[in-house]
């Protein structure tokens with residue numbers, strides 16, 4: 001057991017609309033320390049802390065703050081909109097600023113806080129070429145025998161978005177893993193089912209690559225907004241009802257802006273026994 005004087009690796013548990021994160025601060029420590037084995041151990045909801053994504057903040061100074069993402073199965077994620085919003089809030093609280101730039105595999109992402117305490121991040125322009133999503137070839141997904149004629153959208157990570165009549169009725173536990181692992185997606189994919197509530201309002205349920213069913217997915221919300229707009233279902237700005245709350249995705253000239261709530265849950269320290277699993 002850790003006593004009060006013993007040091008351990010500190011973390012903060014946060015969530016954005018129920019999409020939950022362990023945030024590890026490795027600033028000023030000579031680089032990131034996370035390994036796939038440790039990420040997986042911390043991600044275990046029974047033997048570890050449990051999370052949808054782990055976000056490790058590192059770097060700082062002139063090169064800037066950097067953010068890496070891990071899924072609970074120990075795989076890496078190139079983008080995570082909700083964790084970016086949460087960590088941006090954490091940094092803004094610390095600095096007193098109301099804007100911050102975080103460098104991710106997706107690029108340098110700009111985040112701002114509004115007067116209701118919600119945090120927005122510019123997730124960049126969607127990647128729509130098959131090589132960039134990526135898909136395994138130049139295939140027209142609408143011609144495939146996949147239910148609901150999906151659209152593939154890259155947001156720094158792959159998404160397969162199925163517009164369906166009723167997202168509520170979808171068997172997520174069967175269809176999610178089926179499409180996640182379809183050979184059409186060489187890096188696997190996140191899977192979203194969306195249905196139209198109004199031209200500025202969608203319902204979305206999500207199966208995340210490397211994690212499973214989650215209560216919300218920020219990059220998925222961006223991909224859903226892009227897919228729905230391209231299908232002619234919605235305008236460029238949509239409110240998206242997810243299992244854990246509401247997100248807003250707004251496809252602007254400078255990229256897809258994702259807005260939503262952030263919440264702090266607890267702080268903790270990982271024991272040496274957990275760290276030994278690294």
Ligand SMILES: N[C@H](CCC[C@H](N)C(=O)O)C(=O)O
Nearest residue numbers: 077080081082157217218219
């Ligand atoms: N929850 C995240 C996305 C995680 C994506 C991850 N599951 C992947 O492998 O791409 C979000 O808010 O954008």
